[in-house]
Amino acid sequence: MPADRGRPPAPPTISEVAAEAGVGRATAARTLGGYGYVSPELKERVLAAAEKLGYRANALARSMSTGVSHTLGVVVADIGNPFFAGMVRGICDASRARGFDTIVLSTYEDLDEEIAATGVLIDKRVDGVIIASAAVGRDEVTHIRTALKQGVPVVLVDRAVGSLDLDTVVIDNRDVAREAVETLIAAGHRRIGFVWGPPVAQAPATRRALLAAAARNVWTDGERLRGYLDALDDAGVPFDPELVMVGPKTEEHATEEVGRMLALPHRATALFCTETDAMTGALRAMRARKLSYPGDLSLIGFDDSAWAAVMDPPLTMIEQPVRRLGAKAAEVLLDSLEGAEPRRETHTLQARLVVRSSVAPPPAR
Amino acid sequence: MPADRGRPPAPPTISEVAAEAGVGRATAARTLGGYGYVSPELKERVLAAAEKLGYRANALARSMSTGVSHTLGVVVADIGNPFFAGMVRGICDASRARGFDTIVLSTYEDLDEEIAATGVLIDKRVDGVIIASAAVGRDEVTHIRTALKQGVPVVLVDRAVGSLDLDTVVIDNRDVAREAVETLIAAGHRRIGFVWGPPVAQAPATRRALLAAAARNVWTDGERLRGYLDALDDAGVPFDPELVMVGPKTEEHATEEVGRMLALPHRATALFCTETDAMTGALRAMRARKLSYPGDLSLIGFDDSAWAAVMDPPLTMIEQPVRRLGAKAAEVLLDSLEGAEPRRETHTLQARLVVRSSVAPPPAR
DNA sequence: CTGTTAGCGCTTTCAG
DNA sequence: CTGAAAGCGCTAACAG
Numbered sequence: 001m002p003a004d005r006g007r008p009p010a011p012p013t014i015s016e017v018a019a020e021a022g023v024g025r026a027t028a029a030r031t032l033g034g035y036g037y038v039s040p041e042l043k044e045r046v047l048a049a050a051e052k053l054g055y056r057a058n059a060l061a062r063s064m065s066t067g068v069s070h071t072l073g074v075v076v077a078d079i080g081n082p083f084f085a086g087m088v089r090g091i092c093d094a095s096r097a098r099g100f101d102t103i104v105l106s107t108y109e110d111l112d113e114e115i116a117a118t119g120v121l122i123d124k125r126v127d128g129v130i131i132a133s134a135a136v137g138r139d140e141v142t143h144i145r146t147a148l149k150q151g152v153p154v155v156l157v158d159r160a161v162g163s164l165d166l167d168t169v170v171i172d173n174r175d176v177a178r179e180a181v182e183t184l185i186a187a188g189h190r191r192i193g194f195v196w197g198p199p200v201a202q203a204p205a206t207r208r209a210l211l212a213a214a215a216r217n218v219w220t221d222g223e224r225l226r227g228y229l230d231a232l233d234d235a236g237v238p239f240d241p242e243l244v245m246v247g248p249k250t251e252e253h254a255t256e257e258v259g260r261m262l263a264l265p266h267r268a269t270a271l272f273c274t275e276t277d278a279m280t281g282a283l284r285a286m287r288a289r290k291l292s293y294p295g296d297l298s299l300i301g302f303d304d305s306a307w308a309a310v311m312d313p314p315l316t317m318i319e320q321p322v323r324r325l326g327a328k329a330a331e332v333l334l335d336s337l338e339g340a341e342p343r344r345e346t347h348t349l350q351a352r353l354v355v356r357s358s359v360a361p362p363p364a365r
Numbered sequence: 366m367p368a369d370r371g372r373p374p375a376p377p378t379i380s381e382v383a384a385e386a387g388v389g390r391a392t393a394a395r396t397l398g399g400y401g402y403v404s405p406e407l408k409e410r411v412l413a414a415a416e417k418l419g420y421r422a423n424a425l426a427r428s429m430s431t432g433v434s435h436t437l438g439v440v441v442a443d444i445g446n447p448f449f450a451g452m453v454r455g456i457c458d459a460s461r462a463r464g465f466d467t468i469v470l471s472t473y474e475d476l477d478e479e480i481a482a483t484g485v486l487i488d489k490r491v492d493g494v495i496i497a498s499a500a501v502g503r504d505e506v507t508h509i510r511t512a513l514k515q516g517v518p519v520v521l522v523d524r525a526v527g528s529l530d531l532d533t534v535v536i537d538n539r540d541v542a543r544e545a546v547e548t549l550i551a552a553g554h555r556r557i558g559f560v561w562g563p564p565v566a567q568a569p570a571t572r573r574a575l576l577a578a579a580a581r582n583v584w585t586d587g588e589r590l591r592g593y594l595d596a597l598d599d600a601g602v603p604f605d606p607e608l609v610m611v612g613p614k615t616e617e618h619a620t621e622e623v624g625r626m627l628a629l630p631h632r633a634t635a636l637f638c639t640e641t642d643a644m645t646g647a648l649r650a651m652r653a654r655k656l657s658y659p660g661d662l663s664l665i666g667f668d669d670s671a672w673a674a675v676m677d678p679p680l681t682m683i684e685q686p687v688r689r690l691g692a693k694a695a696e697v698l699l700d701s702l703e704g705a706e707p708r709r710e711t712h713t714l715q716a717r718l719v720v721r722s723s724v725a726p727p728p729a730r
Numbered sequence: 731c732t733g734t735t736a737g738c739g740c741t742t743t744c745a746g
Numbered sequence: 747c748t749g750a751a752a753g754c755g756c757t758a759a760c761a762g
Contacts, residue, residue: 011515013738013739013740014739014740014741015739015740023748023749024748024749024750025740025749025750026741026742026748026749026750026751027747027748027749029739029740029741029742030741030747030748032740033740033741035741035742036742036747036748037747037748038747038748039747039748042747042748056484056487056488057488057739057740058488058490058738058739058740059488059489059490060425060428060429060434060489060490060738060739060740061429061738061739061740061741061754062739062740062741063425063740063754064425064426064429064738064739064740064741064753064754064755064756065739065740065741065742065753065754066740066741066742066754067754069425071468071489078454079444079450079453079454079457080450080451080453080454080455080688081450082447082450084450085444085445085446085447085449085450086445088444088445089443089444089445089471090445092444092469092470092471093471096470101468101470101485101489102468102469103436103466103467103468104457104467104469105457105461105466106454106457106458119421120466122421123421123422123423123424124424124425124436124466125423125424125425150376251671276671277671280671280672280674280675283675284674284675287675287677305672306616306641306642306645307645307670307672307673307676308672309645309649310645310648310649310652311672311676311677312652312676312677323445378754378755378756379755379756379757380755380756388732388733389732389733389734390733390734390756391732391733391734391735391757391758392731392732392733394755394756394757394758395731395732395757398756398757400757400758401731401732401758402731402732403731403732404731404732407731407732422755422756423754423755423756425754425755425756426738426754426755426756426757427755427756427757428738428756429738429739429740429754429755429756429757430737430738430755430756430757430758431738431756431757431758432738
């Protein structure tokens with residue numbers, strides 16, 4: 001009567017190893033856990049027994065008694081998005097190097113999902129949490145405050161949250177955005193479209209209203225908008241609300257909005273696209289009108305990729321240090337787990353404008 | 366003497382809730398855990414007490430006694446790669462919908478990393494594991510056998526492993542590859558380059574040697590090569606080892622290899638690229654030689670994206686149902702966790718050839 | 731229907 | 747230096 005295919009044999013416990021080695025449970029635990037003193041001979045016997053039985057520590061049980069799970073929680077908008085995927089890779093690599101695994105949850109920009117995700121992570125007793133939060137107002141961060149209150153350190157990544165004084169790792173969105181727009185202005189453009197604005201139904205008529213709308217949405221978008229405005233102001237280029245995209249943030253809608261900007265009596269001659277899909281949407285709108293770049297329209301976009309480099313002509317793009325962004329966040333968190341006083345400061349990483357060939361002077365009238 | 370900023374107060378336990386409600390621990394556990402019978406009145410009191418104390422169950426402790434962690438483990442080559450990121454998103458969404466979270470580990474195609482990752486997951490007592498394995502030979506799957514032996518169900522995703530009789534979810538790589546190459550042949554091509562072959566140093570001289578080399582590497586690559594060969598055979602187009610790329614699988618090397626194929630006395634007139642970077646590498650090689658598609662060279666590649674659609678002309682690409690791939694794997698695994706007899710079968714999802722404008726007849730001599 | 735009791739597997743005092 | 751014993755927070759028999 002061989003193999004009883006039913007319940008596989010329960011994995012060996014530390015007690016069994018101790019028994020096999022003929023020592024006390026504590027002694028086995030000490031050698032296997034690598035703490036406390038054990039005489040070489042006993043240690044040897046325990047190790048042999050463990051080896052023989054194929055012993056592997058039950059991480060759950062260990063976490064139960066130590067209160068440490070060696071697991072980090074990560075909350076992002078969408079793990080399927082290449083930007084977050086790259087960032088998560090940075091987080092995983094950095095934490096893995098220090099003995100931590102990660103459990104990542106996507107929220108799809110839904111605050112309730114974010115709250116639920118944070119709760120799940122706390123329940124699973126992660127040692128710390130890294131969040132790219134969709135929260136903006138003071139009243140939208142109670143889940144983060146709760147985590148903190150329960151002793152779970154949190155570091156913010158990619159998106160700062162004004163009302164929270166926490167370690168935060170972001171990219172200098174505003175500065176690169178300004179640099180990009182300055183590049184466009186330097187080439188002679190004064191009608192520069194901003195593609196991927198706040199998802200409001202109606203275009204805010206004033207800068208103030210626009211900024212207010214942006215303040216209620218994703219932090220990075222607002223910063224990029226500010227950088228755009230900074231460059232305009234510095235150069236004395238008038239701001240025109242008709243040149244900023246509003247509405248749903250989808251490739252399709254970007255195509256429509258760019259179409260609109262291209263149909264304006266005094267049309268856009270350059271576009272600053274703040275997201276990959278904004279750029280591809282813009283490209284579609286151009287194709288539909290048989291317009292080409294940089295002749296008819298100059299282009300600069302966010303998030304460089306291999307594709308942008310092989311476009312014809314190659315696209316001038318902003319490259320974000322995605323991996324480092326994640327790695328830095330993990331390191332800051334891990335440092336604070338290892339006792340370093342949390343500095344509660346903002347770490348800003350620099351993005352880089354990769355100049356290629358999608359910018360030229362505006363077409364002569 | 367206000368807030369003692371040191372140790373935050375330990376979160377309330379079920380015993381405290383029970384005490385607060387003036388009932389036994391078990392009663393509190395039953396209502397909070399949602400099992401067994403509890404009278405409405407007591408239930409009410411427990412709920413109130415839990416609410417008041419801000420009670421949240423400790424998932425670790427729960428897992429300890431139930432032996433179920435409601436966590437799935439995922440092992441992929443690289444979470445930062447858009448293909449795997451999309452697949453992981455499918456896995457996460459599907460498992461989240463059924464109450465499971467996931468912890469994902471990247472191996473970077475290193476078998477030792479894969480073995481270590483699997484071990485970590487088992488130690489953390491995940492309820493099941495989904496692996497896109499780099500293993501090929503019988504002797505490379507002992508870690509998977511070990512998991513199975515310990516009662517941890519495993520499903521294979523994206524890559525089948527011949528020596529393992531397990532539930533497997535893959536895409537019909539061979540069929541679409543054949544379809545793509547047939548499309549090229551139908552347009553009149555007979556000199557079709559295969560970009561991204563097995564990473565061997567020297568080009569295998571014979572088909573047999575080539576296939577053998579492929580069999581020792583990533584499963585999907587081998588399948589795509591077979592599809593390529595299938596199409597050639599069906600059409601009676603002779604196989605030429607000079608038309609298959611060998612060496613490291615990097616964009617740079619793809620550029621070199623395509624350059625070589627383009628310099629052949631009887632040069633390639635079409636390319637079948639089995640990976641995104643193979644395509645961008647090919648595009649770079651073409652640019653360097655001022656060649657354009659589809660006039661000088663026809664192109665078909667794997668892994669469609671928004672970029673491929675906005676290239677000029679738009680690229681004919683193979684679209685893989687990445688999310689569904691992951692979702693299906695999660696479902697199969699979850700089903701078996703819920704007791705369904707594992708079917709140990711292979712589920713094949715269909716990829717789709719998205720015909721655009723990168724294929725034309727070969728240039729006249 | 732409810733409370734008591736005994737673990738899950740490991741760490742951690744605390745004597746010896 | 748080693749072993750016995752208590753306990754982490756929860757579930758699960760088992761009486762009552």
